Amino acid sequence: xxxxxxxxxxxxxxxxxxxxxxxxxxxxxxxxxxxxxxxxxxxxxxxxxxxxxxxxxxxxxxxxxxxxxxxxxxxxxxxxxxxxxxxxxxxxxxx
Amino acid sequence: xxxxxxxxxxxxxxxxxxxxxxxxxxxxxxxxxxxxxxxxxxxxxxxxxxxxxxxxxxxxxxxxxxxxxxxxxxxxxxxxxxxxxxxxxx
Numbered sequence: 001x002x003x004x005x006x007x008x009x010x011x012x013x014x015x016x017x018x019x020x021x022x023x024x025x026x027x028x029x030x031x032x033x034x035x036x037x038x039x040x041x042x043x044x045x046x047x048x049x050x051x052x053x054x055x056x057x058x059x060x061x062x063x064x065x066x067x068x069x070x071x072x073x074x075x076x077x078x079x080x081x082x083x084x085x086x087x088x089x090x091x092x093x094x095x
Numbered sequence: 096x097x098x099x100x101x102x103x104x105x106x107x108x109x110x111x112x113x114x115x116x117x118x119x120x121x122x123x124x125x126x127x128x129x130x131x132x133x134x135x136x137x138x139x140x141x142x143x144x145x146x147x148x149x150x151x152x153x154x155x156x157x158x159x160x161x162x163x164x165x166x167x168x169x170x171x172x173x174x175x176x177x178x179x180x181x182x183x184x185x
Contacts, residue, residue, distance in 0.1 A: 008183035015176030016141050016162050040127040042096040042152050051184040061158045074154050074162035074175055077096055
């Protein structure tokens with residue numbers, strides 16, 4: 001799993017039917033310190049994450065398909081949690 | 096899933112079985128600032144509506160084939176949506 005920060009919402013009218021009624025969020029990837037790691041992912045939101053929040057992302061197809069409940073879904077990245085705090089080597093960091 | 100820009104189309108009259116009628120596009124993967132990132136790839140068009148110049152999002156690997164009408168086809172990238180815009184909080 002990866003840690004990211006929600007940077008925005010991807011608005012798409014024409015898409016594969018599996019994306020109908022699902023929110024797509026553009027998430028910047030973070031490192032273990034909560035700092036920007038440079039990359040990004042477009043993720044399906046399953047929990048109602050909002051802009052600026054630090055989130056937990058699954059970037060693996062089989063897990064993502066289980067989360068969305070469709071074993072043929074062409075979805076790879078899914079937001080599965082909102083991160084409150086990171087603890088790295090004993091140092092707690094609110095994110 | 097990543098952003099990409101459609102830069103061209105591929106016409107192939109002879110294709111593997113299951114790919115009949117599938118459109119192929121040349122897409123340039125983009126970084127979050129929409130600058131080109133990596134090499135262009137050929138992606139199957141799972142929405143059948145994307146065209147050159149459009150901002151789309153793509154999936155790779157196994158998920159790409161799952162986006163197609165026949166899910167056991169040799170496809171490794173697929174366009175699964177056309178981006179209208181990205182809303183960023185100010």
